[in-house]
Amino acid sequence: MDWSALPSLSALRAFEAAARHGSLSAAARELNVSHAAIAQHVRQLEKVLVEPLLHRSGRGVATTEAGRGLAQDLSQGFAIIAKGVATLQRRKETxxxxxxxxxxxxxxxxxxxxxxxxxxxxxxxxxxxxxxxxxxxxxxxxxxxxxxxxxxxxxxxxxxxxxxxxxxxxxxxxxxxxxxxxxxxxxxxxxxxxxxxxxxxxxxxxxxxxxxxxxxxxxxxxxxxxxxxxxxxxxxxxxxxxxxxxxxxxxxxxxxxxxxxxxxxxxxxxxxxxxxxxxxxxxxxxxxxxx
Structure with missing residues (x-):
């Protein structure tokens, strides 16, 4: 895997959380960072991918079509990572x-x-x-x-x-x-x-x-x-x-x-x-x- 071709993992996490919650503030609370940090990560990710990913929707945010597909893929990928980590932790405990x-x-x-x-x-x-x-x-x-x-x-x-x-x-x-x-x-x-x-x-x-x-x-x-x-x-x-x-x-x-x-x-x-x-x-x- 060419990690240099991937955007920042921090930015990907911030975007996935914001898309899942439909809120920058909720994503900030989950990741224990500031609202401004989430917004900055999303802007950086959009700049790297040259695609708008989120837009304002009422008091929160919603994904664009491109953002919706990326958010789904990221959610699946992070779920696989979490499963692998949990399996190793359970194995370690036994x-x-x-x-x-x-x-x-x-x-x-x-x-x-x-x-x-x-x-x-x-x-x-x-x-x-x-x-x-x-x-x-x-x-x-x-x-x-x-x-x-x-x-x-x-x-x-x-x-x-x-x-x-x-x-x-x-x-x-x-x-x-x-x-x-x-x-x-x-x-x-x-x-x-x-x-x-x-x-x-x-x-x-x-x-x-x-x-x-x-x-x-x-x-x-x-x-x-x-x-x-x-x-x-x-x-x-x-x-x-x-x-x-x-x-x-x-x-x-x-x-x-x-x-x-x-x-x-x-x-x-x-x-x-x-x-x-x-x-x-x-x-x-x-x-x-x-x-």
Whole structure:
């Protein structure tokens, strides 16, 4: 299709609405523009087509013979476009909601809570993709993602789920009956850290522990670090939201807190209107994070 040969789509919409309503004012209200804008569009269209399309009729307007034929064709064409858009929107509403999350967040925060979402929204199907890889929401066809960081991701809508407080934890078996109240009390024990967590090394060292003097084993993922910690193989540091359940049930002991400003887990979406499925999940996950 040679779009350059077509008049302005805005002008075509304005004329079709005016012809259908028999009124420039009614067309302006429908398209949320001014009466003058509709009149200007119609004049431009008549100039391009070198044909009169509308004429005054009482307190409104009526189509000329040429205008009547064009209005009918435009109405049919816009109806086909509207049908195609509606079909795609209905299809989108029935497809699973694709959510990208980190494996640790999925296993330790999302999955223990997701049952309440399924109960309240049984019609919304979820595809939960646990991966540490960065995703492009538009290119990779994800409806949203949950990632750890400072929330400063350009061109995306970011809403804070959990604040960035780190907890230093260990299994009761590793600590045995040792009295602990801070990092220095566990400096002689083995430590386990994730490769990416080494970026937060200054957080630990600012709290008084020099990691160069500590026996540290580095593992590739936080899932491995947490599993090793639960097995009593070392002390580790995690975002609070990932270990508070284990601390609460006694499988881990919190040694101390390490607050980190402006860091946390964020719910990330593309800007613009959200589907009803997106709105339902966003409302639920934000409520679950604040409860």
């Amino acid at each position: 497809q699973p909601l694709n959510v990208s999350v980190t494996p640790s967040f999925a296993a330790n925060w999302l999955m223990p809570r997701i049952g309440s979402f399924w109960q309240t929204h049984p019609d919304v199907k979820l595809n939960i993709n646990p991966s540490i890889a960065l995703v492009d929401l538009q290119r990779d066809n994800f409806d949203m993602s949950i990632r750890f960081g400072d929330g400063d991701w350009k061109g995306l809508d970011c809403q804070l789920l959990t604040h960035g407080e780190f907890w230093v934890v260990a299994a009761p078996g590793l600590l045995q009956d040792r009295a602990v109240s801070g990092l220095l009390d566990v400096a002689m024990l083995p430590w386990i850290m994730e490769t990416h967590m080494l970026e937060w090394r200054p957080v630990v060292e600012d709290a008084g522990l020099e990691l160069d003097r500590v026996d540290v084993t580095v593992l590739e993922t936080n899932e491995l670090v947490l599993s090793a910690t639960l097995a009593g193989l070392g002390v580790s540091v995690h975002p609070k939201s990932l270990v508070e359940r284990d601390v609460g049930n006694g499988t881990l002991i919190r040694i101390c807190r390490l607050p980190v400003k402006d860091l946390g887990y964020y719910l990330i979406t593309l800007p613009g209107p959200k589907s009803s499925r997106q709105k339902a999940f966003m409302k639920w996950v934000l409520s679950a994070a604040r409860s």
